[in-house]
Amino acid sequence: MSHSGYKGKGLEFLLRYNLEIGNQVKVQSDSLYSGVIMPRYEHNDDHHIVLKLKNGYNIGIEIDEIKKIEIESTTGAKIEHLSQPQPNPKLPRILLLSTGGTIASRIDYRTGAVTPALTAAELNATVPELSRIANIDTEVLFSEYSENLLPEHWVKIAEKLDSYSRSEYDGIIVAHGTDTMQYTASALAFSLSGYPKPVTLVGSQRSSDRPSSDAALNLIAATRFIIETHIPGIFVVMHKNSSDEEISCHWATRVRKNHTSKRDAFKTIGGEPAYVVKEKSIEKNNLFNVSSREYTPRIKFDNRIMLVKYYPGLDPRIIDYAIKSGYKGVIFEGTGLGHVGKIMYDLIEKAKKKGLFLGMTSQCIDGMVRMTVYDSGRDLLNLGVIPLRNMIPETAVVKAMWALANSKDSDEMTKIMKENIALEFSD
């Protein structure tokens, strides 16, 4: 019997009622719930059980509030026999790398457990349209909520993609949680600069067992983008608006998650998405000029970079902490055109003298940092702060981690930070 993650009171409760993960149960507490018992994570408390409801959401139910619980089916845990799609040698070949996230969560629901998701058979069962347009091989790299991904996960994804750079795949889809998808996308865009195939990161804002799920359409659009355009580079493919008619392909470094829950949460900052996948066509936006680059993988990150968002009342000693803790760079999210209060100047000067890279972005998110307009900006320029133009703050943090790992000193890091490598400067 599996009780993964349950301990203390929670485990006791399951054992008492002879329950295990994957059982379909009906629970009477403040209300009547029906769902599949889910596994729990290490850090959880021991006084809830977690159910995956039919609507796709997990809920925690307080054990002390449970008045009645009964098993509806013990077989919720069994994987249905899914048919493997038949490869069609005439169709393009695509690899789908799964890293976890909501897009993979239907599988949790079906099996009642958090198992590596999106096998070819499961994908075929979920989005049967895909097998009619491409042969999709699937590979599970890991299975994590994206908020738990770290730079070492970026390295794993990048190395895996690098290993396929000369493969026969037309392109690669990376299924990813949406929480940090933009960070991973930027990390891949820098570390795999010039990658010769299309790579599309795809997530979903609603799990695919919910009626409003965006998973299937995002997956179909990511596939169509690869096989219909063959444009090399790293893209994020998500709904353009609340309808199902248009899916955006964003340049990796210019995309931002701008809403917690909407299907069209992802927006290109400072312009329109690179491409829009419509029912019968894929339209290119000519605003951004992307020059083709030689493929030069540099798959290293160094996280000794601090993001400092300025606000009135911020204690400047945070910069002293950065210096003393061995950070090698600070990315500021300044106000307006790229400012911080003059209360910060002394410690900024000190950090510069200690050799830290100091870069300025704006918490406005959209628009150019212009540090020559006001005295505040000129002061910061004189102190050695580097204006990062219209690079969005999250992209700047990722780029700084990558530039730090790939340069021998602060001068080389500054040079890399100023170079437009993956459209992080779009003007």
Next chain:
Amino acid sequence: MSHSGYKGKGLEFLLRYNLEIGNQVKVQSDSLYSGVIMPRYEHNDDHHIVLKLKNGYNIGIEIDEIKKIEIESTTGAKIEHLSQPQPNPKLPRILLLSTGGTIASRIDYRTGAVTPALTAAELNATVPELSRIANIDTEVLFSEYSENLLPEHWVKIAEKLDSYSRSEYDGIIVAHGTDTMQYTASALAFSLSGYPKPVTLVGSQRSSDRPSSDAALNLIAATRFIIETHIPGIFVVMHKNSSDEEISCHWATRVRKNHTSKRDAFKTIGGEPAYVVKEKSIEKNNLFNVSSREYTPRIKFDNRIMLVKYYPGLDPRIIDYAIKSGYKGVIFEGTGLGHVGKIMYDLIEKAKKKGLFLGMTSQCIDGMVRMTVYDSGRDLLNLGVIPLRNMIPETAVVKAMWALANSKDSDEMTKIMKENIALEFSD
């Protein structure tokens, strides 16, 4: 002769050519510039002079690059004799408090110096329409770029407004730099909760000597809003779009500067602006329900609040630093629905045990924090992190500083943080 802020090489240069602040000069360096010599601030280097150009922008010119400089007029510095508007007893009375910022920068240009700005006479000269609709008294509180404002400035503004709460003014306009206008607006909304008159914060994105300036229209709209609606509360009044036809009045706690330079940089997050000032009408948006409150000024802030924006690779020890440095609260800008990586959990647990207030907002900015949907959110709830619904992160930092100063312990602070005081929760 005035050489304020010039030192070393810069001062030497001015003395050598018999120049002073306010002189209109023509300078040949990499290009030919014509402008007024501006004063400099303490922290500046000594190898530039600063000119205010006709287009309203200041530029720094490297002294070593100057090939030729000649005085076009020494009288740029003289304040023209401006006519004082005649008070009209039939018109409503408004007080304009000036705190600095671009909206006051035309005066810099006219006088060639950074002097307290927006006297009644200057205002009358700049925006003559105003004296036809209201009698506007002016008072200069201070003259700072808003990036240099600190919580003690919020206190000064709030105390000044408090002193006028029972005055005969119909309302008060606060002229303010745009960089931190949203922070000041939130600070006033919390500390002057229930203020009985309309208070409109007004800034401009382009100085009023530029053809595209938004200063005059924003001032007129702020005035009209006060005298035509008499709606009490704190509002931010700025352009709604790039045309001059509509000006938005935003609720103080829901507004955000979302672009570094556009005139319509300010947006209400999670909805439309509270009011839109049009040429012939002022339209109310009924989306938000604001209940009237008793006026209870609580003008105190405690800045021992740290804003932690989560990103992959963030070193969790920042939380240890917060604990050890005596911070009393952390506002997280989490990912997605309100998450941080599980790498943070141990130190979050420690911070909670030490009594720090821990609040969760989303770096998505728009949308609700919902921490019951995924395990990550439930884990954080179990660790004692308080979900701050759809409060925007910058507002949450200000509110936390205010709640901390106005509560005797962490429980009371939590209670205040959860209470909807000034529409910081809009759902």
